[in-house]
Amino acid sequence: MIVLKDVLALLEAELLTPKASPEAPCRGVFASDLMSDVLASAEAGSLLLTGLANAHVVSACSVADLAAVVFVQGKRPDPGVVAQALSRGLPLLATKLSMFEACSRIARFIEDGGHAGR
Amino acid sequence: MRDAEPAYRRWFLVRGGDFAKAGAAACEIKELLKELGFDAATIRRTAIVSYEAEMNVIMYAREARLDLTVTPGEVRLTVDDRGPGIPDVGMALSEGFSTATAEMRELGFGAGMGLPNIRRNADAFDIDTEVGRGTRLDIAIRPDGRAP
Numbered sequence: 356m357i358v359l360k361d362v363l364a365l366l367e368a369e370l371l372t373p374k375a376s377p378e379a380p381c382r383g384v385f386a387s388d389l390m391s392d393v394l395a396s397a398e399a400g401s402l403l404l405t406g407l408a409n410a411h412v413v414s415a416c417s418v419a420d421l422a423a424v425v426f427v428q429g430k431r432p433d434p435g436v437v438a439q440a441l442s443r444g445l446p447l448l449a450t451k452l453s454m455f456e457a458c459s460r461i462a463r464f465i466e467d468g469g470h471a472g473r
Numbered sequence: 474m475r476d477a478e479p480a481y482r483r484w485f486l487v488r489g490g491d492f493a494k495a496g497a498a499a500c501e502i503k504e505l506l507k508e509l510g511f512d513a514a515t516i517r518r519t520a521i522v523s524y525e526a527e528m529n530v531i532m533y534a535r536e537a538r539l540d541l542t543v544t545p546g547e548v549r550l551t552v553d554d555r556g557p558g559i560p561d562v563g564m565a566l567s568e569g570f571s572t573a574t575a576e577m578r579e580l581g582f583g584a585g586m587g588l589p590n591i592r593r594n595a596d597a598f599d600i601d602t603e604v605g606r607g608t609r610l611d612i613a614i615r616p617d618g619r620a621p
Binding site: 391415 | 492493495496499500503513514517520521523524525580581582583584585586587589590593
């Protein structure tokens, strides 16, 4: 498990939905640009890393009960998408890191039992 | 379990090409089932089925009526569309088979997981399709049913 504040620190990310709790837990991690795969394979409560930044990401993630979304590679959703996420209680984060680097950092953190030297 | 009177009935109109409204029915259904006190897994399965069905209509059909009927033991969704129909249902139910356009894929859809994912999340699944007329899905999700 990883909490939102760890994700923010590890990925040098910005929180786009300010009201989200920094202690919000993510029970798993899933990375994909395909919302079809999110709906088919992501487990409820997971963190999604994606390079897709449209309204379908928010809809698919709220439908599939995902915990939060990280937009990688400097992608940023429109204000309308952020507003939609706020209304559905879905935290959104943005990082400039590539998908690979973001996934690697999270994987190392999890492998080290949540105590990565950073 | 004997047939119970529906606790709730509601229908939604889904229009082909209306990508902006994708998931509108699924999100409403999710809130409704929460209010009716269903468990999280049942709500999630129903919302995923509804969302996938909506996307299929938006991507491929002209329009559809999505009917939700809720009884204490079952959530039933029927999706009746006016559209091109499916020439090969067996192929359409195979994971990864897709006739999606590049535009659909850019939106994050069209991975060929829609119908297989609907079937996987359903406790009962029936499809009736006619080329040139349309497709009808009949889906039941039961709170005590299998979780995918």
